[in-house]
Amino acid sequence: MTVKEKIMEALGGAIKDASRPMAFALSDSTVIDGVSQAVEVNMHCEFDWSINLEFKDGSPVDHDDFYIQCGSGSDRINAIDELAEATGSVWSDGEPEMWPEVYNLVKENFDSFLNEKDDRNFLHQPAEELDLKKSNFFITIYEVIDDGADVWRYHWKAYYFHDLLKSQ
Numbered sequence: 519m520t521v522k523e524k525i526m527e528a529l530g531g532a533i534k535d536a537s538r539p540m541a542f543a544l545s546d547s548t549v550i551d552g553v554s555q556a557v558e559v560n561m562h563c564e565f566d567w568s569i570n571l572e573f574k575d576g577s578p579v580d581h582d583d584f585y586i587q588c589g590s591g592s593d594r595i596n597a598i599d600e601l602a603e604a605t606g607s608v609w610s611d612g613e614p615e616m617w618p619e620v621y622n623l624v625k626e627n628f629d630s631f632l633n634e635k636d637d638r639n640f641l642h643q644p645a646e647e648l649d650l651k652k653s654n655f656f657i658t659i660y661e662v663i664d665d666g667a668d669v670w671r672y673h674w675k676a677y678y679f680h681d682l683l684k685s686q
Contacts, residue, residue: 524645524679525569529628531682532567532655533621557563565589565624565661570676571640572652586631589660594627650680653668 519527569584587593635641659673 519645520641521643521645521648522636522641523569523573524648525632525641526625526628528653528655528677528682529625530621530677532677533624534655535682544589564658566658566660566674567624567628568656570652572642572649572654573643573647574649575647582636587658588624588627592627594630643666650683651678653679 565588567586567588568581569586570581571579571584573579632641654676656676657674661671661673
């Protein structure tokens with residue numbers, strides 16, 4: 519297995535776990551003066567991923583351009599558009615973290631991105647050389663809470679390959 523394949527293997531667990539903050543935020547509507555204030559997810563939302571790789575031998579990897587936009591900044595497929603369409607049914611099926619359309623779009627963005635970066639030698643190194651405890655995805659979700667007042671909520675977290683692969 520190559521480093522590129524290991525990235526895609528770890529991606530499944532990261533997508534599932536990263537969707538939970540958004541799912542819970544979507545379900546958490548507040549009532550102000552008798553009016554429900556639902557969280558708004560629309561094309562202005564961002565869903566950004568950084569891939570941070572570390573090798574066991576300590577060799578450096580240039581991460582500066584290993585950044586994938588899956589939301590409104592994406593020039594590929596916008597996973598946030600799909601998420602916005604799915605929000606009406608997030609809780610009706612009882613599985614808030616199960617958004618296969620969003621997962622598929624994020625995976626397509628990763629496939630496209632990694633294919634563009636295919637000339638990077640480290641992507642073709644054996645995955646066994648990766649330090650899975652240090653390699654991670656750093657995910658940032660910016661969601662619009664009140665577009666009129668320009669109020670945003672941020673979720674960010676590092677998802678380590680070791681934990682993601684252990685839980686699969």
